[in-house]
Amino acid sequence: MALWLLAMAAMAFLPVPEFWITLANYIGLYSLVALGLVLLTGIAGMTSFGQAAFVGIGAYASAVLTTAYGASPWIGLLAALALTVLAAAALGAITMRLSGHYLPLGTIAWGLSLFYLFGNLELLKKFDGITGIPAISLFGFDLHAGRHIYLLIWAIVALSVVAVLHLLDSRTGRTIRALKGGVVMAESCGVNTARTKLLAFVLAAALAGLSGWLYAHLQRAVNPTPFGLNAGIGYLFMAVVGGAGHVWGALAGAALMTLLGDWLQGLLPQLLGQSGNFEVIVSGMILILLLQRAPGGLWPVLVRLAQRGLGRSGNGADGRPPLGLRFPGAAQPLARRSQPATGSPVLDVRQARKAFGGLVAVNDVSFALNAGEIVGLIGPNGAGKSTLFNLISGVLPLTAGEVHFMGERVDGQPSRKLAAAGMARTFQHVRLLPAMSVIENVAIGAHLRGHKGWLAGVLRLNRTEEASLFAEARTQLDRVGLGEAATREAGSLALGQQRILEIARALACDPVLLLLDEPAAGLRHQEKLALAAVLRQLRSEGVSILLVEHDMDFVMGLVDRLVVMDFGTRIAEGEPEAIRYNPAVIEAYLGGVE
Numbered sequence: 306m307a308l309w310l311l312a313m314a315a316m317a318f319l320p321v322p323e324f325w326i327t328l329a330n331y332i333g334l335y336s337l338v339a340l341g342l343v344l345l346t347g348i349a350g351m352t353s354f355g356q357a358a359f360v361g362i363g364a365y366a367s368a369v370l371t372t373a374y375g376a377s378p379w380i381g382l383l384a385a386l387a388l389t390v391l392a393a394a395a396l397g398a399i400t401m402r403l404s405g406h407y408l409p410l411g412t413i414a415w416g417l418s419l420f421y422l423f424g425n426l427e428l429l430k431k432f433d434g435i436t437g438i439p440a441i442s443l444f445g446f447d448l449h450a451g452r453h454i455y456l457l458i459w460a461i462v463a464l465s466v467v468a469v470l471h472l473l474d475s476r477t478g479r480t481i482r483a484l485k486g487g488v489v490m491a492e493s494c495g496v497n498t499a500r501t502k503l504l505a506f507v508l509a510a511a512l513a514g515l516s517g518w519l520y521a522h523l524q525r526a527v528n529p530t531p532f533g534l535n536a537g538i539g540y541l542f543m544a545v546v547g548g549a550g551h552v553w554g555a556l557a558g559a560a561l562m563t564l565l566g567d568w569l570q571g572l573l574p575q576l577l578g579q580s581g582n583f584e585v586i587v588s589g590m591i592l593i594l595l596l597q598r599a600p601g602g603l604w605p606v607l608v609r610l611a612q613r614g615l616g617r618s619g620n621g622a623d624g625r626p627p628l629g630l631r632f633p634g635a636a637q638p639l640a641r642r643s644q645p646a647t648g649s650p651v652l653d654v655r656q657a658r659k660a661f662g663g664l665v666a667v668n669d670v671s672f673a674l675n676a677g678e679i680v681g682l683i684g685p686n687g688a689g690k691s692t693l694f695n696l697i698s699g700v701l702p703l704t705a706g707e708v709h710f711m712g713e714r715v716d717g718q719p720s721r722k723l724a725a726a727g728m729a730r731t732f733q734h735v736r737l738l739p740a741m742s743v744i745e746n747v748a749i750g751a752h753l754r755g756h757k758g759w760l761a762g763v764l765r766l767n768r769t770e771e772a773s774l775f776a777e778a779r780t781q782l783d784r785v786g787l788g789e790a791a792t793r794e795a796g797s798l799a800l801g802q803q804r805i806l807e808i809a810r811a812l813a814c815d816p817v818l819l820l821l822d823e824p825a826a827g828l829r830h831q832e833k834l835a836l837a838a839v840l841r842q843l844r845s846e847g848v849s850i851l852l853v854e855h856d857m858d859f860v861m862g863l864v865d866r867l868v869v870m871d872f873g874t875r876i877a878e879g880e881p882e883a884i885r886y887n888p889a890v891i892e893a894y895l896g897g898v899e
């Protein structure tokens with residue numbers, strides 16, 4: 306990064322052609338928008354075609370203030386950011402609720418609307434646009450030449466890159482990255498996913514607004530053309546082609562698309578003997594080929610080539626150790642909640658019912674669980690165990706009945722509220738972030754035990770807390786026997802170990818009640834013994850555990866009580882030995898006894 310900064314800064318003082326500076330200025334402006342898209346689309350997983358409209362809001366805000374009201378461009382900057390953030394908060398509150406194809410369609414809808422708004426408002430001089438925008442003045446020096454504003458543009462790009470890198474390497478950043486693992490997992494760790502999505506959306510828009518502000522004072526004139534849907538698609542292309550999962554991919558994509566377009570614009574008319582927009586067609590084809598050859602984008606390819614050239618290999622795609630693993634020194638242990646007294650009521654499920662249309666998956670099931678107890682929920686496939694888990698943990702709403710947790714009625718509450726109250730869970734189908742390190746996955750579980758927000762993350766005021774969160778994650782990994790794998794990518798673990806990782810993540814929540822959905826599936830015999838030992842240890846510490854499991858040997862030797870379900874109904878409850886010989890249970894499993 307230092308080398309890159311030096312090279313970029315040197316260019317301003319070297320006798321390079323003015324035209325290079327112009328290209329570099331535009332690459333810088335595009336990089337800012339693409340950087341926002343890396344955050345929003347590549348990392349948080351939400352596709353937006355409408356970013357150009359936010360560039361427009363930033364540009365017009367400053368253009369109007371500086372031309373019609375004679376304000377300083379710096380006041381224009383504040384207005385540009387404020388207006389973009391407000392517009393993004395309003396649009397995001399509506400659009401971020403959409404999912405699947407509807408989300409990108411939604412962004413196209415408001416992208417188009419804003420474009421026509423720019424072109425039809427008298428205040429913005431309609432499609433003619435605004436001219437005579439003043440240059441930015443810095444320390445009494447007017448930045449009216451491209452070479453002058455160049456340094457400002459790239460200083461802002463560099464700061465933005467650092468800010469986004471810091472953000473991603475923070476408590477809030479992990480929640481943004483966790484969105485790709487699905488909202489159910491993130492919410493079960495206490496993350497407010499709606500707010501996190503909105504934050505990613507607003508931050509991406511703010512970067513676009515910043516780019517718009519710079520654009521207005523570089524061009525000194527604005528009209529709606531560069532803020533339309535075409536430009537929005539172009540920005541998305543830059544992020545994807547550069548490598549949407551990587552911060553530096555934004556710069557790589559902006560540089561590639563700008564340089565390629567410019568090169569082809571000069572070359573093609575000479576080759577073809579006629580002028581036209583042929584560069585759009587040819588660069589489109591080149592980009593498709595590139596995406597076929599390198600679906601992850603240009604940046605990971607550049608990193609691989611550089612590593613090969615240097616004869617080194619890095620840990621992550623960026624060639625650096627995984628984010629969040631650079632904490633020297635001892636950490637303050639996180640505060641723990643006090644566990645309820647052994648034997649006191651923790652969970653009380655009363656007549657819980659769930660119907661999916663005509664199918665009653667859980668049929669008026671009742672049972673209770675006390676502190677320091679391990680209760681097993683068993684039953685044949687399709688008996689309704691996972692559905693009951695989802696009812697208890699707030700993932701699914703009940704059709705009827707009640708769930709009480711720690712003396713309070715909790716049905717109807719979102720799972721993040723239950724996580725805050727001390728309920729942590731794992732999933733039947735493992736839900737983790739395969740490209741994230743093992744320890745970072747576990748640190749997501751400790752989300753509610755930290756408090757630093759996104760700004761503290763960006764400004765690096767979170768280091769002490771991060772050290773504590775990671776120390777906690779490491780403790781839980783050691784506890785379940787995965788300490789050695791802390792820095793590995795979670796996706797590289799065997800499935801059984803991924804389940805254990807989920808247990809460590811749930812333990813990082815400091816739970817009162819642990820809900821484990823088939824924790825022993827995929828484990829070898831020794832690993833099962835080790836897991837049983839960990840669960841017994843937790844019980845002795847006062848943690849209550851409810852587990853769904855098909856492995857009867859594992860369950861019988863571990864649990865205090867069993868609840869048996871069949872066809873959505875509780876058919877038996879009792880100590881393992883009694884359940885083993887219960888005729889109703891035998892019938893459910895074996896389909897009848899002679």
Ligand SMILES: Nc1ncnc2c1ncn2[C@@H]1O[C@H](COP(=O)(O)OP(=O)(O)OP(=O)(O)O)[C@@H](O)[C@H]1O
Binds near residue numbers: 687692693733
């Ligand atoms: N979202 C849903 N919509 C419709 N039906 C569902 C849904 N989720 C579960 N079911 C049905 O509810 C019943 C209970 O399913 P559930 O997954 O809870 O059983 P299970 O006991 O966990 O089974 P397994 O041991 O195979 O995981 C099944 O018939 C299933 O097909």
